[in-house]
Amino acid sequence: MNVSASPLMARAEQAFAAGKNDQAAALVAQHLRQRPGDPRGLSLLGSVAAATGALFQAELFFRKALMAAPPNRELRLSLARVLNQQDKLPEALAMFEPLRDGADSSTEVIVSLILDKLGRHDEARAILAAAVERHPERPNVWLTYAHHLRSAGETEAAIDAYRRAIAITPDLGDAWWGLASIKKKVFSPADIEAMEAAVAMAVDVNNSAPLHFALGRAFQAEQQHEQAFRHYEEANAIWARSLDYDSGQLTREVDESRQLFTADFLKRSEGAGDPSDAPIFIVSLPRSGSTLLEQMLGSHPDIEPLGELPHIPSLLRIMMEGATRAGIRSVPEAIAKLSPQDRTGMGQEYLRRVAAHRKTDRPYFVDKMPHNWSNALLLRQILPNARIIDIRRDAMTCCWSNFSHSFSRAHASSFTLEGIGRAYVDYVRLMDHLDDVLPGWIKHVPYDRMIDEPEPVLRGLFEGLGIPFDEAVLRFHEAKRTVRTPSAEQVRRPLNREGVGTWKPYEQWLGPLKDALGPHAH
Structure with a gap:
């Protein structure tokens, strides 16, 4: 019997494609009882496990499939992704590295992100700088490069890279939010008009939510607090509607x-x-x-x-x-x-x-x-x-x-x-x-x-x-290091009280927060 023609596997793959993970797993298990060690079946079990969040199990299935299969780029990519999702960073990097060919910008981006997490920032920079040269038309590459530049303290270069991403994809919410979250007034009236047009056309919540957050920050900078609050409120509502969160x-x-x-x-x-x-x-x-x-x-x-x-x-x-x-x-x-x-x-x-x-x-x-x-x-x-x-x-x-x-x-x-x-x-x-x-x-x-x-x-x-104690801790803002958090700009300046009491202009809309906090609100 030709494994590739296995009716059980065909049905399992159809079930998995339809999101019926339990049914797919049961069909694959039945298939593997007939064909133990079949890499196609093991790989599909890995995909089912990954889809249900059982990442360690997915890793085991993908490794078994790789041992049983001839060299297979897609299977290696699947294992690399699962290793990365488990934050097994050196192992993921070793798996991704041989798959880099310069043509696949998404792999380049993932490798750069892993290197950044490992503190190998110069190597990440080199990959991203080469990637934006090879793929100047791809907004995800510019966006990742912008995040990297910002973390390194190169704010003006980061702003330019965010704007390069926006020029390619005007409704790219994460790029607009990247600009908004930099601790300086970066938006012009034309930018606000462009964001309002972008949020009106955005169909993906991954764009519309951060666009509303960016508009909130823009109106906050203009002291237009009600408009700012409405955008923050809508941004959070978009995310909340996409989840089933139980507080x-x-x-x-x-x-x-x-x-x-x-x-x-x-x-x-x-x-x-x-x-x-x-x-x-x-x-x-x-x-x-x-x-x-x-x-x-x-x-x-x-x-x-x-x-x-x-x-x-x-x-x-x-x-x-x-x-x-x-x-x-x-x-x-x-x-x-x-x-x-x-x-x-x-x-x-x-x-x-x-x-x-x-x-x-x-x-x-x-x-x-x-x-x-x-x-x-x-x-x-x-x-x-x-x-x-x-x-x-x-x-x-x-x-x-x-x-x-x-x-x-x-x-x-x-x-x-x-x-x-x-x-x-x-x-x-x-x-x-x-x-x-x-x-x-x-x-x-x-x-x-x-x-x-x-x-x-x-x-x-x-x-x-x-x-x-060492006096150097009081001169923290002089330290030169990459900071991969939203507070990247703040920690490079002397202490200030800019972030204190930022809620007060919005107090009239914060009743639900005060009620939830109870005595902690005072």
Whole structure:
């Protein structure tokens, strides 16, 4: 029987194309019982697993298919993409590199992004500079190049690259938002007219949402606050309509964490995890000053700043794949049931992945992924000697800054005023619980006081961290480094209060936020 003519495989592929993943998997399994090791069947199982978010399983199927198949570019690309989605960056890079031929700009862009994440910025720059020369007609290449230039502090060159992308695709929302998010007034009246025309013609939510955010920022710069708010409101509503976000899930997870992780439980579970004291985690809600604090810490001669590392969330996803197969349904339960061997192994795997980012032999490094606040108990279990810093901004400013910023779908809590308010409350509830059961473990930094009195705040922080203070942390804005966050411009300037109280002109529309925050709103 010719495998390529297998009716089971034909039906499986049709089911997968129709989005019927369970049916496709069942048909492939039936086919593989007849043809064990068939690379076409294994590859389709990998695609089904990837489509359902089971990335580790997808990786295993694609690897088996590659071992059984002749050299196959598409199969290698599938494995490379899954490795990249799992943030297995060196492995993904090794898989993508042989596939680069200069003609495929999307592969060039992905390789440059991986190199940037690994801190190999010069190599990323060279790839992107060559790509815009070869493909000046492709807006995605100009857009990626613009993001890279902005991260490197080359603001004027970034503005030019964003405008090159817009000239090719006038409704390219991410390019307009790239301009809007630069901390200077970059829009002319003609730009606003062009954005209004673009948002009227945009049919893809991936363009229309960031276009509305950019218009919000443009009208905000003109002090036209009602128009600004309406655009922010519509931008978030577009994202919210495209998702099925349950703000109660985070509340339930915090409730369960508070019940499971008592002082007695944490005492009994001591003794496992990797003992390294090198990691310093900065946790917070987004838009709370974490980039600024990292820039300060990274100016210390003993601390290497590594930016927002994706590895704790990635390890959490892998953990939950296995937990779900074992019938465990919640993140807190999965963390509580980790064996000592699992905890040590996860800590070691995190440090192995971080090693690919490190460029110095400084004894400490900073991972400033904000959302790790919700992973703090996982951090405690797998890296018990890590240092944790919670930087906290006042609730109204923090939540408004989230609502008025164009995030990806990963920040779904920010798409409604009630949602971001509830997330802030849950964040504080978890931090308060950890202070109760692990007194002194988390070091708290109030953003406003850090801005007003940086030296006493930082001296106190370093004393709490057990690391000698160094005056260089007060000259943070002199540091030359790539900053891959929305605060790239801010951290290259001396301290200022530009971001304080930004919600006040919008107060009359923020009732749902105040209601969700309750006493935190004051």
